[in-house]
Amino acid sequence: MSRTDGVSQSSAKSKSKAELTRLPLGLAIVCLIIVGGSYVTNAMDRQVFSVLLPSISEDYGFQLSQGGWLSTIFTLGIGLAGIPGAYLLNRFSRKNVIIIGIVIYSLFTALTALSFGFADMFVYRALSGVGEAIQNAALFAAVGAYFYKNRALAIGSMNFAYGIGAWLGPRLGAHFADSISWHAPFYIFAAFGFAFVVLIAVFVSKRFTEQVEDVTSAEATTASDFIPEKLYNKNVIMFMISAAITGVAVYGYLGLYPTFLQGELGFSIGDAGTAVGMFGLGALMGIPAGILGDRLNQRWILVISLAAAAIIGYLLFNGPTDAVSQNWLSFLMGTTGSGLLFTNTYSVMQRAVRPDKVGQVSGIFVTSWYLPSAVAGFLFAELHDLLGWGGAGLVQLTLVPIIGIVALLFVDMKQVSTGRVRASEHR
Numbered sequence: 001m002s003r004t005d006g007v008s009q010s011s012a013k014s015k016s017k018a019e020l021t022r023l024p025l026g027l028a029i030v031c032l033i034i035v036g037g038s039y040v041t042n043a044m045d046r047q048v049f050s051v052l053l054p055s056i057s058e059d060y061g062f063q064l065s066q067g068g069w070l071s072t073i074f075t076l077g078i079g080l081a082g083i084p085g086a087y088l089l090n091r092f093s094r095k096n097v098i099i100i101g102i103v104i105y106s107l108f109t110a111l112t113a114l115s116f117g118f119a120d121m122f123v124y125r126a127l128s129g130v131g132e133a134i135q136n137a138a139l140f141a142a143v144g145a146y147f148y149k150n151r152a153l154a155i156g157s158m159n160f161a162y163g164i165g166a167w168l169g170p171r172l173g174a175h176f177a178d179s180i181s182w183h184a185p186f187y188i189f190a191a192f193g194f195a196f197v198v199l200i201a202v203f204v205s206k207r208f209t210e211q212v213e214d215v216t217s218a219e220a221t222t223a224s225d226f227i228p229e230k231l232y233n234k235n236v237i238m239f240m241i242s243a244a245i246t247g248v249a250v251y252g253y254l255g256l257y258p259t260f261l262q263g264e265l266g267f268s269i270g271d272a273g274t275a276v277g278m279f280g281l282g283a284l285m286g287i288p289a290g291i292l293g294d295r296l297n298q299r300w301i302l303v304i305s306l307a308a309a310a311i312i313g314y315l316l317f318n319g320p321t322d323a324v325s326q327n328w329l330s331f332l333m334g335t336t337g338s339g340l341l342f343t344n345t346y347s348v349m350q351r352a353v354r355p356d357k358v359g360q361v362s363g364i365f366v367t368s369w370y371l372p373s374a375v376a377g378f379l380f381a382e383l384h385d386l387l388g389w390g391g392a393g394l395v396q397l398t399l400v401p402i403i404g405i406v407a408l409l410f411v412d413m414k415q416v417s418t419g420r421v422r423a424s425e426h427r
Contacts, residue, residue, distance in 0.1 A: 023207050028146065031208040035139055036161035038102055038196040041189060042132050043165025045109045046074060047280065048173035048185050049125070051258045051273045055182040064259070066118055068381030070125055071255035072373055075247070077129025079371025084130065085137040085363065095209040097138035099197050104131025106193030113186035133366055140362060142209040144350070152298075152347035156290025159283055159343045163334065166280025170258070174273030227354050227415055235352040235415055236361060238407045240368040242302060243345050245404030246309075247373035250337040252396040253313060254279065255377030257330070260389055265321050278327045282334020289343045298348040299411045305340040306401050306408070312336060313397025318390040345369070351417040 023031065049056075050071045057067045088097045108128040115121035140158060147154035173185035228235070258276050261267040267275065292301060312332045319329065346365050353361045376396070383392035 044169035074129030076374035081133030101135025152293035159286025163283030285339030317393025
């Protein structure tokens, strides 16, 4: 049953509770697969640019620092999209917000191929990030609410979809660029996005996307008594620091890694696309990472994963230079950086606040993870100019993550929900 666009948040919730019955499991899984497929296109749009950057830079005469900005500036749009995203979620159904997000990032992905120079390409990349964030906020809210008893696993399933896109995007992008031109992937991936707009509009039920659990019950209140009332409690702040540090490290690698492979190690565009795509295969570990997060202490999962990512980041730019080794290292970076760290940071931040603040803290996570990441590519380029590739990798991917590890040591997991008796998010 649908809700009329523009109704107030409270009215929408009341209608959802009164009228929206849960789907049979089979239909819910179909809806999950379709919206997950749309997130595949989101990841493809994000990951393809860095592989095409050497060709784009050659055509436009961009310097490395300019390329660094362009490769990660979409995360600025993601980080700043919390305000428009919240506005849309307050006024429209999650299903419609998902569609709006896909339309935005698909449109600006296509426009990227029509850029005149650095300035308008910068704008198109940033605005594509806005669309990606709007879709992300509504998608993760819908999936987390529907499968609230296994929140980390639900988020992990979306990260699995991201992993597929992060694997396919660079590989298909390199193929289309090599056989047609670097413009082609942007047009093709945008078309994929618009196709999912139609699929979601027709086949995804609002009985799936608009579920809202009752967080006013005595059981829900008692279950969250041990969690601080404040949104910005100590645990949330520590997780914010860890998320910011992780984003700067991961996107420093993602932004200029293909340039390093092609310019420093002499990889072809196809081999570079394969190596970057291995990050996406690592991100497929989001589902087992979610299972672990639902069962084990998430603080220690994050500490161990961040330490492992720091070692892997060093080896990527200071270790073996052959294709097989680089592929495996990129896979491990995807496993730790996206599969383990993204999934568990997102879900544990939701568990660090009371049910009625889960929607707010989800926006805080997106801003914490993506906004600092906007400078990651530029920072890595500047460090490269000062210290070379190896030195830049050491500083940004190995030493900086230590800050995040220290922050996690101050987390009090006694004030974090396990998720088993936790009520769903309240939006």
